[in-house]
Amino acid sequence: MFILLGMPIVEIIIFGFALTNEVKNSKIAVFDQSADQASVAITQELNASRYFDVVKDIHSYSDIDAAFRKGTMKLAVVFPKNFHEDLLHLNKAQVQLIADASDPNVATTLTNYATAIILDYQDRITQGREVPYTIKTEQRMLYNPQLKGAYSFVPGVMAMVLMLICTMMTAVTIVKEKETGTMEIMLVSPLQPFKIIVAKAVPYLLLSLINIASILLLSTFVLGVPIQGNLLLLIGEGVLFIITCLTLGLLISTSTDSQQTAMFISLTGMFLPTVMLSGFMFPIENMPRFLQIISNIVPARWFYSIVKDVMIKGLGFTAVWKETLILVGMTLALLALSIKKFKIRLA
Amino acid sequence: MEYVIQAEKLSKTFGEFKAVDEISFQVSKGEIFGFLGANGAGKTTAMRMLCGLSIPSSGKATVAGFDVYKQTELIKKNIGYMSQKFSLYEDLTVKENMQFYGGIYGKSNQFIKEKTAAIIEQLSLQNEAGKLVGSLPLGWKQKLAFSVAIFHEPAIVFLDEPTGGVDPVTRREFWGMIYQAADRGITVFVTTHYMDEAEYCNRVSIMVDGRIEALDSPHGLKKTFGTDSMDSVFLKLARGAARSAD
Numbered sequence: 001m002f003i004l005l006g007m008p009i010v011e012i013i014i015f016g017f018a019l020t021n022e023v024k025n026s027k028i029a030v031f032d033q034s035a036d037q038a039s040v041a042i043t044q045e046l047n048a049s050r051y052f053d054v055v056k057d058i059h060s061y062s063d064i065d066a067a068f069r070k071g072t073m074k075l076a077v078v079f080p081k082n083f084h085e086d087l088l089h090l091n092k093a094q095v096q097l098i099a100d101a102s103d104p105n106v107a108t109t110l111t112n113y114a115t116a117i118i119l120d121y122q123d124r125i126t127q128g129r130e131v132p133y134t135i136k137t138e139q140r141m142l143y144n145p146q147l148k149g150a151y152s153f154v155p156g157v158m159a160m161v162l163m164l165i166c167t168m169m170t171a172v173t174i175v176k177e178k179e180t181g182t183m184e185i186m187l188v189s190p191l192q193p194f195k196i197i198v199a200k201a202v203p204y205l206l207l208s209l210i211n212i213a214s215i216l217l218l219s220t221f222v223l224g225v226p227i228q229g230n231l232l233l234l235i236g237e238g239v240l241f242i243i244t245c246l247t248l249g250l251l252i253s254t255s256t257d258s259q260q261t262a263m264f265i266s267l268t269g270m271f272l273p274t275v276m277l278s279g280f281m282f283p284i285e286n287m288p289r290f291l292q293i294i295s296n297i298v299p300a301r302w303f304y305s306i307v308k309d310v311m312i313k314g315l316g317f318t319a320v321w322k323e324t325l326i327l328v329g330m331t332l333a334l335l336a337l338s339i340k341k342f343k344i345r346l347a
Numbered sequence: 348m349e350y351v352i353q354a355e356k357l358s359k360t361f362g363e364f365k366a367v368d369e370i371s372f373q374v375s376k377g378e379i380f381g382f383l384g385a386n387g388a389g390k391t392t393a394m395r396m397l398c399g400l401s402i403p404s405s406g407k408a409t410v411a412g413f414d415v416y417k418q419t420e421l422i423k424k425n426i427g428y429m430s431q432k433f434s435l436y437e438d439l440t441v442k443e444n445m446q447f448y449g450g451i452y453g454k455s456n457q458f459i460k461e462k463t464a465a466i467i468e469q470l471s472l473q474n475e476a477g478k479l480v481g482s483l484p485l486g487w488k489q490k491l492a493f494s495v496a497i498f499h500e501p502a503i504v505f506l507d508e509p510t511g512g513v514d515p516v517t518r519r520e521f522w523g524m525i526y527q528a529a530d531r532g533i534t535v536f537v538t539t540h541y542m543d544e545a546e547y548c549n550r551v552s553i554m555v556d557g558r559i560e561a562l563d564s565p566h567g568l569k570k571t572f573g574t575d576s577m578d579s580v581f582l583k584l585a586r587g588a589a590r591s592a593d
Contacts, residue, residue: 180434181434184428188428189423
């Protein structure tokens, strides 16, 4: 009943707020090598616009790289030396925009906004002059130079498929055994409940591993998205996420008694948040604060970020240990909760 | 006399609610013990405690010589159970079901093979052995489910309304099987709503509001209550119930 009445409300709110590719107050790095009149003016314009917040403590290209790896920034604006001089004497100067294109949509939006602001400045200072100033923006798309959509949807699809198969199928099969009464027979048998659950989960673990393998093979050989990072690490994280999903399915199964309910909860309660709040369709940074907070409890969000870091950016474990730890924590909490619920049902 | 089930002031409370209220009884080896009561009287809860599925709130009980508090794993090894819901895998064949349940109880392949052949013979299922259980008629399924429940030769078999929805002829055949099992020394603990079935039991207990209000042979019960059918014995007792049936 709660689901029936609450679902449309939640859905509308999520769609209404999250369904936006608009960028607001996105943190950008400015690496200003000339620090002159023009570069400072442009930086101020960027900062003044509602799209960007400028972070200034960037003093080298490696600082930019580090910020991208940490995922705190998605765009860096680099002014070369003698920016103002070039503009005055040569009438043209260059600005470099470096974007983290592992999410191509965000990268495109950010660079477009930044370019627009710079061009705006150029037009303003050109006014009333015979020879126009031209500021050329040179764009560099990091990690995904061709801005392929596949770079962002491969990790997303992986999270989605695993969530769907593991959570829903585990929940449904266990509830099915409850429905047919075979679960009761198992429970009166000498089999330990723990073993029953593990036995129910193992087939889906294997199935999901095959799915991961096929997704990775397809993305490498058909879509041309190479695996930049360590394959073993990627698979290890995959297994971790599968286990998270399995325990989630287990929890659903302990709280429902019919296959339909289990299916419904898995679909609307798990699948939709995975699609909308994992950052795969809509960037989390652009969501309103409360949705950002909610997105923290969506396991797929962390997995999506891990896969993106490892697979697309080629980062190692040091970059994703925090996300990994969160997933491990979630899994343990879910497991503890479902074991407790399972025991209550037995007592 | 050797008792395979002994309960003494066995109780189960959920919060304030006394689902089972200090029941005491013994069941001897090879006995067919009828466990009657209206819906909601506490039969299922009592049975779950005896099967090791639920830990009692207070009281003592042993099943097949094992304690219901501490030795539930050993109890589970030594009992068979058949619920009112049909509980074989409908998408496995007759043979596969028997292999599966034999395996769960840790029986050897040899044992499973011989036993499967014997049951198929006994139920004349030679032609159906390779068919999916889901395709069998209900009566056959129930008989098969009972055979599977005693597949591992348990000391006691618990039957929870085993004949619900089954036609009278099959019910009679079913009880034939129960007698055969009892003759082999398997104790049968059965709940039922059919009063003619209560007559088949060696002894019958009737639960009302979580307590056992009467316990005797069907003949003895009828004598005590001065009627000639179990039906009226049951009605006399059940009408006094404070709890309404669910």
